Amino acid sequence: MWELLFQPFAEFGFMRRALMGCIAISVGGTPVGVFLLLRRMSLAGDAMAHAILPGAAVGFLIAGFSLGAMTIGGLVAGMAVALLSGFVARVTALREDASLAAFYLISLAIGVLIVSTRGSNVDLMHVLFGTVLALDNAALILLCSIASITLIAVALIFRLLVLECADPQFLRAVSGLSAVTHFTFLALVVMNLVGGFHALGTLMAVGIMILPAAAARFWATSIGGLIVAAVIIAIASSVCGLLASYYFGLPSGPAVILVAGVVYGISLTVGPLGSLVASVVRHRINA
Amino acid sequence: MTYALAFENLTLGYGHHPAVHRLDGEVADGSLTAVVGPNGAGKSTLLKGVTGVLRPLAGQVRFGTCTRDNIAYLPQQSDIDRSFPISVCDLVAVGLWSEIGGFFGLRAAHHARVEEAISAVGLTGFESRPIGSLSGGQFQRALFARLLLQDAQLVLLDEPFTAIDPKTMVDLLGVVQRWHGEGRTVIAVLHDAGAVRAHFPETLMLARDLVAHGPTAKVLTAANQFRARQMCEACVGPPHDCGRPA
Numbered sequence: 322m323w324e325l326l327f328q329p330f331a332e333f334g335f336m337r338r339a340l341m342g343c344i345a346i347s348v349g350g351t352p353v354g355v356f357l358l359l360r361r362m363s364l365a366g367d368a369m370a371h372a373i374l375p376g377a378a379v380g381f382l383i384a385g386f387s388l389g390a391m392t393i394g395g396l397v398a399g400m401a402v403a404l405l406s407g408f409v410a411r412v413t414a415l416r417e418d419a420s421l422a423a424f425y426l427i428s429l430a431i432g433v434l435i436v437s438t439r440g441s442n443v444d445l446m447h448v449l450f451g452t453v454l455a456l457d458n459a460a461l462i463l464l465c466s467i468a469s470i471t472l473i474a475v476a477l478i479f480r481l482l483v484l485e486c487a488d489p490q491f492l493r494a495v496s497g498l499s500a501v502t503h504f505t506f507l508a509l510v511v512m513n514l515v516g517g518f519h520a521l522g523t524l525m526a527v528g529i530m531i532l533p534a535a536a537a538r539f540w541a542t543s544i545g546g547l548i549v550a551a552v553i554i555a556i557a558s559s560v561c562g563l564l565a566s567y568y569f570g571l572p573s574g575p576a577v578i579l580v581a582g583v584v585y586g587i588s589l590t591v592g593p594l595g596s597l598v599a600s601v602v603r604h605r606i607n608a
Numbered sequence: 609m610t611y612a613l614a615f616e617n618l619t620l621g622y623g624h625h626p627a628v629h630r631l632d633g634e635v636a637d638g639s640l641t642a643v644v645g646p647n648g649a650g651k652s653t654l655l656k657g658v659t660g661v662l663r664p665l666a667g668q669v670r671f672g673t674c675t676r677d678n679i680a681y682l683p684q685q686s687d688i689d690r691s692f693p694i695s696v697c698d699l700v701a702v703g704l705w706s707e708i709g710g711f712f713g714l715r716a717a718h719h720a721r722v723e724e725a726i727s728a729v730g731l732t733g734f735e736s737r738p739i740g741s742l743s744g745g746q747f748q749r750a751l752f753a754r755l756l757l758q759d760a761q762l763v764l765l766d767e768p769f770t771a772i773d774p775k776t777m778v779d780l781l782g783v784v785q786r787w788h789g790e791g792r793t794v795i796a797v798l799h800d801a802g803a804v805r806a807h808f809p810e811t812l813m814l815a816r817d818l819v820a821h822g823p824t825a826k827v828l829t830a831a832n833q834f835r836a837r838q839m840c841e842a843c844v845g846p847p848h849d850c851g852r853p854a
Contacts, residue, residue, distance in 0.1 A: 359689075359692060359693070477711070478710070480702075480710050480711070481710045483694065483698075484702060486689065486692060487688060487689055487692040487694050487699070488686065488687060488688045488689075488699075488702075489687055490683060490686060490687040490688075491686075491688075491702065493661075494659065494661075494679075494681055495702075495705040495706070495758075496705065496709070496710060498710060542693050542738060543693055543695075544693055544694070547693065
């Protein structure tokens with residue numbers, strides 16, 4: 322039994338690298354995911370993930386399958402969409418969700434156009450679904466750096482971020498840092514999505530941020546508890562997903578996300594706080 | 609008489625529609641003023657103008673003994689996400705913002721003051737409860753505790769007692785009296801004429817334009833209330849429709 326769990330990681334370097342990469346994304350991405358969830362921006366995270374595609378595609382066109390070029394391209398495209406939609410929402414009558422949707426759709430269309438006219442389908446699959454089993458040293462260093470920067474940044478702006486989510490009106494009244502907080506947070510979202518797409522692909526990267534956060538909601542009530550629960554769920558999903566992909570020959574990115582999906586399903590049903598079973602039990606006790 | 613703030617030809621509004629029109633007057637330092645008037649009279653708009661959330665279309669709010677960064681403001685409908693997982697203690701503690709800011713930790717003295725504020729509004733024992741589990745009245749108590757910690761010279765309350773149980777209202781009026789006793793300037797938008805007569809020495813009656821401003825007994829008369837309603841009804845349309853210069 323233990324052999325089944327550890328042997329693939331002990332025997333193959335690429336499995337260890339994949340695990341390392343997934344843990345880095347889990348540690349950095351899930352706290353951001355928890356705040357996305359608390360700010361009711363879960364779908365905005367998905368939109369941002371799509372927005373990154375053209376940047377990565379342009380990077381790919383210029384420099385081939387280069388980590389640096391695709392990362393910078395993704396960051397630029399993601400930040401451009403985040404800033405433009407934030408700017409439009411603050412200056413015009415359009416709300417942020419609508420302006421974000423508009424910009425990400427434009428961005429996604431450009432991305433698909435570039436990839437399909439200039440690259441092959443294989444390249445598109447790489448960008449969309451990632452290459453977690455082929456992470457090199459540079460990619461691992463990038464993922465770990467992003468995780469470290471995210472943790473430090475979240476620790477630094479924690480109170481501002483909590484207040485920006487819980488009571489934005491009060492934050493704007495007592496401090497001029499409301500907009501700074503918002504855009505720092507968006508930058509963290511973009512950074513983690515760009516890191517995540519190297520491993521899991523643009524579409525799957527947002528899954529490891531949101532699914533553990535949503536599952537954690539049924540296990541913890543405080544913000545700290547949510548973050549810890551989400552990180553644990555994300556790491557456990559990574560291990561199980563990689564093992565499943567190894568033994569059954571499944572694509573690893575979707576496998577990791579699907580395991581996280583299963584954990585979400587279990588939490589939704591039997592988690593101690595507000596799950597289906599919990600509300601039935603409480604109903605019985607009250608009746 | 610020293611004034612806390614003065615309105616000078618103050619016109620506030622949204623787009624080109626004035627909600628407060630050419631208001632003049634002074635609010636005395638340390639006074640306890642109720643702002644009353646019919647719906648749509650510009651009462652909330654006036655408070656937003658004082659906080660600076662809304663820029664004047666014309667005129668200005670001039671600050672005397674108070675400054676704009678020393679205001680504690682309780683909005684009518686707060687944007688607070690009641691389902692957010694934050695405890696009563698944490699919500700109240702951010703009232704210390706001017707001292708701890710976004711980055712500094714709370715020291716023992718701060719914790720003691722948070723405790724004191726929570727007990728002053730009668731919420732002792734609720735410190736670690738998530739705000740989502742509070743009733744409307746309890747939540748309003750928590751917001752008052754936060755206002756207490758803000759320790760501001762000027763306190764603005766926008767309909768603080770709407771949809772609140774009588775016991776909570778009595779307790780929170782006690783907090784308002786405490787601020788008044790400490791020499792702070794308090795301006796509250798209220799609907800309940802009985803509470804205004806009983807607890808607020810000064811009243812400012814508004815119906816887009818100023819109706820009356822002064823001691824409550826002289827302002828809160830049947831004649832003034834009737835005139836305020838008439839003025840508001842006449843002003844439902846654009847300003848030029850009610851026969852006054854736009």
